[in-house]
Amino acid sequence: MSKSILTVGLSLASPDTKYENFRSRVSLLDWDIVLFRPLINEFWGAYVDHYQGKPSLDDSSSFQLKEACEHWRREIKQAIETGKTVVVYLSAVQEVYIDTGERQYSGTGRNQKTTRIVAPYTNYAAIPADLKPVNATGTAMKLAPLGAEVLAPYWAEFSPSSEYKVLLAATTIRPFIFTKNGDKPVATILRSKGSTGALVLLPDIDFYPDSFFKQQAKEQVWTTAAKQFAAKLVSCIVALDKALHAAADVTPEPDWATDSIFILEPERRLRSELLEAEGRLEAAQREMESKQTALRSAGQLRALLYEKGKPLECAIVEALIKLGFSAAPYKDSQSEFDVVFQSSEGRLLGEAEGKDSKAINVDKLRQLAMNIHEDLQRDEVAKPAKGVLFGNGFRLTRPSEREPQFTEKCISAAVSSSTALVSTSDLFKVAQFLAEQPDEAFASSCRQAMLNGVGLIVLPMVPAREMPAPEAVAKG
Structure with missing residues (x-):
């Protein structure tokens, strides 16, 4: 079955993905895989002034940014809990000050002064994990010596294109990719405890190099290089998703949890309705499982x-x-x-x-x-x-x-x-x-x-295969 893939904050030259911008309110539950890049540049166009050298957003943009980040934080968390794979490309920390809605007043009459109360905010508020990212850039990275095998195929393909933009807090995560010098963590995988879902945090990639665009008439279009890149990325991400689900460690329901004293009334009714369906499917299920086992063995x-x-x-x-x-x-x-x-x-x-x-x-x-x-x-x-x-x-x-x-x-x-x-x-x-x-x-x-x-050793050359003779087919 093909995987449905959504991209947020990044766009790919692929018909197999659908793009949504950071302001979107789309649900992630409709997608199997999500590629997410937490960029909030679009909110910077409406800031009142600067505070401590950083943009300070007006009350409207502050509300919109906070609402967007809370939406994605909630959606990513729910997606992972329901068995989805969410891949986050770790862009640089973007720091702004948002309007809290609180005001302080001093003075009276015509001399009264109003002070806006602001609070620091970053794009990483959209990620449901305590990463404590610190801005740093570089390209020299390496896989962790143990436990990072699931990332090896992806890393072999995309390590040359990857650049870390942040360092993560080693005390809160298990690192999967380090800086080559200093062994600072720059990537990890956070698994759901109750499902096969996973939050994959990877070094950033430049998704829009000049070689990905060309001018056609009055608009820019994707180049062949962009389409090839997108096809490779989609293929690697789908393979990563498959590997993560295969390696997921989810606790099976204990036998005692199915005792009659724990059964809910809707379960009793549904179990009765399912008995007949299970009987009809039993033979087909056995055959399917046999074929699946044989298929895995045949490809070993x-x-x-x-x-x-x-x-x-x-x-x-x-x-x-x-x-x-x-x-x-x-x-x-x-x-x-x-x-x-x-x-x-x-x-x-x-x-x-x-x-x-x-x-x-x-x-x-x-x-x-x-x-x-x-x-x-x-x-x-x-x-x-x-x-x-x-x-x-x-x-x-x-x-x-x-x-x-x-x-x-x-x-x-x-x-x-x-x-x-x-x-x-x-x-x-x-x-x-x-x-x-x-x-x-x-x-x-x-x-x-x-x-x-x-x-x-040079093993003997494989003999030419004996091809079966073509069958005669009547002309239709």
Whole structure:
């Protein structure tokens, strides 16, 4: 199902999004994803004067600004509580003084003086979170070392375009993106405690560079670059929304909460009405769940192209089984290996590593060597296993555009230690073929390449697929 996306405070050259300005009173409950940029420049046109060097709005503009911020604060909070994803691009703090409506009078008669009472106000009043933002700008940023995996695909695509405009208070949030120097938090994700909703706070982006516009007749229109940018952003945000919902940690209703003493009368009536509908849907539901499970399992091999850690290890095991190995991770009280696999031709031990934007370096070879030694110490192992390092370097880049997956030093060390280096994107190609067209001769050649090769392994070229003959169709 496609996602409905609303943008507030920013406009995209995409037919898949709808734009509303900051003064809008639209409800966010009608949208799946909201992109929000808290800019209040439009209220600055009607200020009475300056106070302490900042614009001081008149009573009408003060009311309108406060009303708008309170509307968005309420709508964002409700949207998150009902399972929506709201992405806020953290623009600079815009400080103004608003009219409180209070007045102080001094003097009498013609000498009476009226003083307006004003209060400080910022654009961040629209965000339902205690961020304590402080203005600061820069472009050197990095993902948090742990816990920020959900942002990695987005960050790989848009970190070059991002610029932090504020620093956040580290004491009130769990940072997901830091400044490269000083480790100051500039982005985070705040999850709803009662739903799958999330408030994603990201460094700002320049959504209106000159390259996004061209003059056509008497008006400015979007350029191809603007449309391409919008398409990539929408795609990344939809993927982020999907990942956030998949990873949401919401407490299921306890069994005791369904006891009859807690049931409300409308529930009793509705439960009775639902019984018949549930009976009709039961068979279809079982079939749908079966298909969904099969679909997830069928696509697991794709993790070889972009994953790291346990998901990558699981995909490697599945691929090796497709190649005819018996394969599984190994763990006992003393040792833990990513994968141990064997066939009639021999026994191997593998280590897996994924890198976001780097090649696999020599460090993992040391870990692999230690694992092989530990494995050999087991009573049931008679000789050292062949070592294989599975690498997924530059994992967030399209495979055809990646640089070499392993460093030159890693390749040289692998040759010296008789270790095989296998790119998981190459492993995907052969596993994909064998999943569609089982071919024992080809599978055997792949196994031999790993068993006998050292250094960077080139797996056999995938045979040409056998295409089914076209069916004859009667002319209509």
